[in-house]
Amino acid sequence: MQTPTNLDFVSIQVLDMKKSEDFYMNTLGFKKGFAPNPHAIVFETGAGSIFAIRTPLVDLQHITEKGVGISIWFKVPDADALFQKLQEEGIPIIKPIEDGPFGRVFMLKDPDGYAITIHGGN
Incomplete structure (x- = not known):
């Protein structure tokens, strides 16, 4: 049996590619x-894994909570600094910054309502 050994990429479907980009x-x-896909925008994360957004494969207009049950975590050098910047920009914060098992951590919503977790752990 072949066992997966590496997370290759994560892709989320979005309504407005330009806004999400x-x-x-x-x-x-x-x-x-x-x-390589004209319906996707790929972002380099610097960690080997790739994060992408793409045009919808399903009718997203009628899905009120996107990504329920999925956790998308991004590591940053300074979670507190990014938290402050996002607050100043009015980005919706779901969970304020706090100490967690992976360092300082907070959650935000992207333009489509996906929950994104940011952490500053080692």
Whole structure:
């Protein structure tokens, strides 16, 4: 039996590609990478894994809570600094910053309502 050994990429479906591209590049600071699929935008995370957004494969208009049961975590060098920046920009914060098992941690919502966890752990 073949066992998966590496998370290759995570992709979420979004309603407005331009709005989500702007959020992930200009708000969270991601860099755009190569995307062989014309319906997707790929971001390099610097950790080997890839994060992508893509046009919907299902009718997202009628899904009120996107990604329920899925946790997307991104590590940053300074979670407190990013938390402060996002608060100043009015980004919806779901859970304020606190100490957690992986360092300082908080949760936000992206433009489509996906919950994103940011942590500053080692």
